[in-house]
Amino acid sequence: MEIIQGNNKFYIGDATHPDAEITFQPAGQDTIAIDHTFTNPKLRGQGVAKALVLKVTDYAKANNLKIIPLCSYARVVMERDEDLKTLIK
Template sequence: MEEIKQGNGQFFIGEEANPDAEITFEESGSHTYTITHTAVSDKLKNQGVGSQLVKRVVDYARQNDKQIDPVCSFARKKFEETPSYHDVWKVK
C-alpha cells in the first residue's frame, strides 16, 4: 500500500491537493475528533485503503488522548465492526 500522509485535518494517499484517498476529521471540543468524510479513488478501491485510513485516525486519537465521533457512514461502519476501536469511540 502507498504511504499515508498527514495534512491539516486529514490523512491521505497521493497528493494533498488531489488525493487518491483521504479521510477528513476536525476537532470537536478539546477531547474529540469528528470523522467527517472518507473517499477512495477507483484505482485504490477494494484494497482495504479506507479501513487503513480509519485505523490511522484511531491511532492518532490514541496518541493524542482523544475520542472519535465517526459521523462519516463508512467510518461509523468500521467502528461498529471493529471492537478494538471502541476504546476511542465517543458514543452519543
C-alpha cells in the first residue's frame, strides 16, 4: 500500500476520496498540528493509521518540526513511543 504525500496530508488511495488519511496544519514556524486521522473500515486493524502517523513523524523529523497531536489517535501513538514522544510540543 503506497502512502502518498499531499498538501498538508498523507493518504492512501484517491486524493479526493482517500481510503485512509492523516492531515496536519502549520502551527507556527517550527510546529505542525495533526488534526485528523481516518481509515476506511475495510482497512482497519491492519496498522494503516499507525503507518500514517509514522509518516508524519518522519516528515517532522526531516523538517525539524515539533508536533501538536490534536487527533486523539495520533496522540496515543506518539505518547506510547519514547522516540516519538520527543516530537510532541
